[in-house]
Amino acid sequence: MKQRWILILAAATALAVAGPVPAQDRPTTFKKVEQTGTFVVGTRAASIPFNYLDDNNEQSGFAWEITQRVADKVKAAVKRDDIQVRPMEVTPQTRIPLVANQTVDLECSSTTHNRERENQVGFSTSFFVVGTRMLVPAGSPIKNWSDLAGKNVAVSAGTTGERLLRKLNDDQKLNVKVVLGKDIDNTFMTVDTGRADAAVMDDMVLYSLIARSPKPKKWNVVGDLLHQEAYACMLRKDDAEFKELVDGVITELMNSGEITALYDKYFTSPINVRGGFNINAPMSPAIKELFANPNDRVL
Amino acid sequence: MQYSWDLLIYFKPSLTGEGYYWELILQGLGRTIVLSLLSWVLALGLGTALGIARTLPLPALSVPAAVFVHCFRNTPLLVQVFLWFYVVPELLPSEWGTAIKRMDPTSGQFLTVLVALTLYTAAKAAEVIRSGIQAVSRGQKQAASALGLTELHAYRHVILPQAFRIVMPPLTSDFLNVFKNSSVALTIGFMELTGQTRQIGDFSSQPFEAYIAATLIYTLITLSVIAFMRRIEKSTQVPGYWGV
Numbered sequence A: 001m002k003q004r005w006i007l008i009l010a011a012a013t014a015l016a017v018a019g020p021v022p023a024q025d026r027p028t029t030f031k032k033v034e035q036t037g038t039f040v041v042g043t044r045a046a047s048i049p050f051n052y053l054d055d056n057n058e059q060s061g062f063a064w065e066i067t068q069r070v071a072d073k074v075k076a077a078v079k080r081d082d083i084q085v086r087p088m089e090v091t092p093q094t095r096i097p098l099v100a101n102q103t104v105d106l107e108c109s110s111t112t113h114n115r116e117r118e119n120q121v122g123f124s125t126s127f128f129v130v131g132t133r134m135l136v137p138a139g140s141p142i143k144n145w146s147d148l149a150g151k152n153v154a155v156s157a158g159t160t161g162e163r164l165l166r167k168l169n170d171d172q173k174l175n176v177k178v179v180l181g182k183d184i185d186n187t188f189m190t191v192d193t194g195r196a197d198a199a200v201m202d203d204m205v206l207y208s209l210i211a212r213s214p215k216p217k218k219w220n221v222v223g224d225l226l227h228q229e230a231y232a233c234m235l236r237k238d239d240a241e242f243k244e245l246v247d248g249v250i251t252e253l254m255n256s257g258e259i260t261a262l263y264d265k266y267f268t269s270p271i272n273v274r275g276g277f278n279i280n281a282p283m284s285p286a287i288k289e290l291f292a293n294p295n296d297r298v299l
Numbered sequence B: 001m002q003y004s005w006d007l008l009i010y011f012k013p014s015l016t017g018e019g020y021y022w023e024l025i026l027q028g029l030g031r032t033i034v035l036s037l038l039s040w041v042l043a044l045g046l047g048t049a050l051g052i053a054r055t056l057p058l059p060a061l062s063v064p065a066a067v068f069v070h071c072f073r074n075t076p077l078l079v080q081v082f083l084w085f086y087v088v089p090e091l092l093p094s095e096w097g098t099a100i101k102r103m104d105p106t107s108g109q110f111l112t113v114l115v116a117l118t119l120y121t122a123a124k125a126a127e128v129i130r131s132g133i134q135a136v137s138r139g140q141k142q143a144a145s146a147l148g149l150t151e152l153h154a155y156r157h158v159i160l161p162q163a164f165r166i167v168m169p170p171l172t173s174d175f176l177n178v179f180k181n182s183s184v185a186l187t188i189g190f191m192e193l194t195g196q197t198r199q200i201g202d203f204s205s206q207p208f209e210a211y212i213a214a215t216l217i218y219t220l221i222t223l224s225v226i227a228f229m230r231r232i233e234k235s236t237q238v239p240g241y242w243g244v
Helices: A002-018 A031-037 A062-077 A094-098 A162-172 A184-192 A203-212 A240-257 A260-266 A284-291 B021-055 B059-073 B079-089 B096-103 B104-134 B140-147 B152-166 B168-188 B193-204 B207-236
Strands: A038-044 A051-053 A084-089 A121-137 A153-158 A177-181 A200-202 A219-222 A227-237
Touching: A031 A038, A031 A062, A038 A062, A038 A094, A051 A062, A062 A084, A062 A121, A062 A153, A062 A227, A062 A240, A062 A260, A094 A121, A094 A227, A094 B207, A121 A162, A121 A184, A121 A203, A121 A240, A121 A284, A153 A162, A153 A184, A153 B193, A162 A177, A162 A200, A177 A184, A177 B104, A184 A200, A184 A203, A200 A203, A203 A219, A227 A240, A240 A260, A240 A284, A260 A284, B021 B059, B021 B104, B021 B168, B021 B207, B059 B104, B079 B096, B079 B104, B079 B168, B104 B152, B104 B168, B140 B152, B152 B168, B168 B193, B168 B207, B193 B207
Parallel strands: A038 A084, A153 A177, A153 A200
Antiparallel strands: A121 A200, A121 A219, A121 A227
C-alpha cells in the first residue's frame, strides 16, 4: 500500500518537473504554418463589436477584420500555396493558454495588453483604447465613483474592472459590496435584476451591452474614465518575425487612415447583430492619439 | 509549448490587493469546506427522511417524497442554482424578493448555493437510503412485527441500522460529490476554491499553476473523505454480513 503511494507521488513529481520544455525547440509561427499548412486564428462568440458571430452566423468585427488582413499577409509570406486559415473559438479563460501552447497563432479581440500576460504571450501594436466606467439604470443617483459608497456593485470576476473597483474601495474606504459575475452577461443580469446598483466594465463593453439590451433607454454610462487599457493582438512570445508582420498590418491601417473607416463601420453605424444596432460611440481622444502614433505600449 | 512556469506564484501578492495568492486559495478552500460539509449534513438528514418516506406504505408521504426526488435528481445542478438565484426572487412578493436581492452579496450567494446543493444532494441520498432499506430482507421486518415492534420501532432498531451499513459505500460517493459539486457556486459569483483558482489564473496569467494547486487540494480533500469513510465502514461492519 505504502509503495503504491510513493509510486503515485513519484509519477506526479516527474510530470511536474517535465512540464517546462527546453527553450531551443520553439518553432516560430512562420515555420509552424509552413510545416502544418494551417494558420489558426482565435475567434470569439460575442465580443461585440471586436470579434463576434453576426445574425447571419458569420464571424465579423473590428479585430476580426485585422485578423483577416494578417492572414492574407501570412499566406503571401509563407512558401506554400495551400495555406488554410482555421478559425478556433476561444474564451477569456482559454485564450492565453491556447496562444502560449501554440494551438492558436493569432488572437485579436477584446484582449488587453498588460504586464502579467507578457509572461506567457507576445502582443502586437495596439489597435484600440478602452477605459473603465459604470453602467447605471437611468435616474440612478450614482453619477461618479464616490457615489458608489455603501452600494452593491457588480463586476465580472477576473477583469481589470474588479481589480480597479477593489483598489478604489480600499483607497477611498467606500465600503462597496462587490458582487462578482461569471461573465459580462451574468454581470449585466445582476444589475438588471436589481441585485446591484451599478456595473463596472470597459466603456465599449458597456455601450455594446446597452445596445443589445431590450430597453437601451433604461441605461446610462457614467463616471470619469478610471483607467485606460490598450487592446492588442496576442501572438506567441519572442517571435519577432511574426510580430513585425502583424505590427506592419496594423500600422499600415493607421497610417493610411483606413482604420477610421473601419472604426465608423463598427462603432458609429448599425452592425448586423440582433436585428442591427448602432453602438454610437464617437472616437475618444485616446483612440485618436493611438491611431496618430501607433505603438505597442502597456497603458 | 511555450509556457513560462512560475511555481512561486502562490507567494506573490494579488493584483487586487486582497493579500497573497496563497491566502486567496486558503479563503476559497475554507468556503468550499464550510459549504460542502454544511450541505452534506443537511442533505443527509433530509435525504434520510425522504428515503424512509419513500418506503412507507402511506401515499400521503411516499408520493410527495417521490416527486421531490424526481424533480431535484433529474435536472442539472447548474440549472437549479440559476433558478434559485435569478428566478425565485422574482416569483416571490416583491418586498421579499427585494430583501433577498439586497442582502450582503456574499451571504446571499452562499445561502443560495447551500439551498441548491442541499436539495440536490438530499434527492440523491434519498434514493441511496431507499435502496438500502429495500435491501434489508423482508423477513426481518416480518420478524420485527411478530415480536410486537411497531413500524417506528422496527425502522429504528431493525431496518435502519442495517440499511445504513449496506449503503455506506454509495454514500461515500455522494459525500465526495458534494465537494466537487460545490464548484458550481462560482457561476453565481461565490468565490469558492474553483472560483478563486480561476481568479488567480486570470490575474496572474499563470493559470496552470493555479489549477494544479486546486487539483491537488481537491484530491487531498477527497482522499481524506475516503479515509474517514473507510474507518466508519470498518467500525460499523456487521461481521459476516457482507463483503468480508
